[in-house]
Amino acid sequence: MGTDSRAAGALLARARTLHLQTGNLLNWGRLRKKCPSTHSEEEFPDVLECTVSHAVEKINPDEREEMKVSAKLFIVGSNSSSSTRNAVDMACSVLGVAQLDSVIIASPPIEDGVNLSLEHLQPYWEELENLVQSKKIVAIGTSDLDKTQLEQLYQWAQVKPNSNQVNLASCCVMPPDLTAFAKQFDIQLLTHNDPKELLSEASFQEALQESIPGIQAHEWVPLWLLRYSVIVKSRGIIKSKGYILQAKRRGS
Secondary structure (H helix, E strand, O other): OOHHHHHHHHHHHHOOEEEEEOOOHHHHHHOOOOOOOOOOOOOOOOEEEEEOHHHOOOOOHHHHHHEEEEEEEEEOOOOOOHHHHHHHHHHHHHHOOOOEEEEEEOOOOOOOOOOOOHHHHHHHHHHHHHHHHOOOEEEEEEEOOOHHHHHHHHHHOOOOOOEEEEEHHHHOOOOHHHHHHHHHOOOEEEEEOOOOOOOOHHHHHHHHHHHOOOOOHHHEEEEEEEEEEEEEOOOOEEEEEEEEEEEEEOOO
């Protein structure tokens, strides 16, 4: 194990929370991946920040109005709605903005054989509504809801969903009943090609073990993964895109 891996392992062994940030993936072609820390190996922070620092690219305040900042949040191993606020706060901090223009939440994880219900969505949606009311987010949307699920959420919610993503790989064409409902209530239907499970606990632990041999990877649980994109409005060009992840040690 190299010096960097030993240092990372020593820090991770004492930390309780792990934050991973990719920075702008568009910059990765000319960068060497690195996991730096402002702490020396003798200091053991409770929250370990790991980022590709030279790829981090904050938005110029003078250009903010020209950019659309969007995010999609994937809840992985957390049953706490506070994950929603943590993810949005971190995204705003990473990008240097006060507000995200749009946040879509992927369907939260549920047990095998259980159908997604309004009750599964409510705690996360309530936190998104709070973030809209506090002006941290402009618009909020959903992903992979059928007509019945979207209608139930729309009728219950105080802040209505303005969009719903549909994975065309699973249905080929937009379901007519969903299309009619979305048109009636001015909900934009978008498409996506994300896998059903973008990140699992097992795949995260496997990647952690490969990166830092000897670490007790099974002790770590990913809570959420947020993917963001910054698009130049006038040209539709992607200026920045990246991922942010939060994981916690079991029992912490």
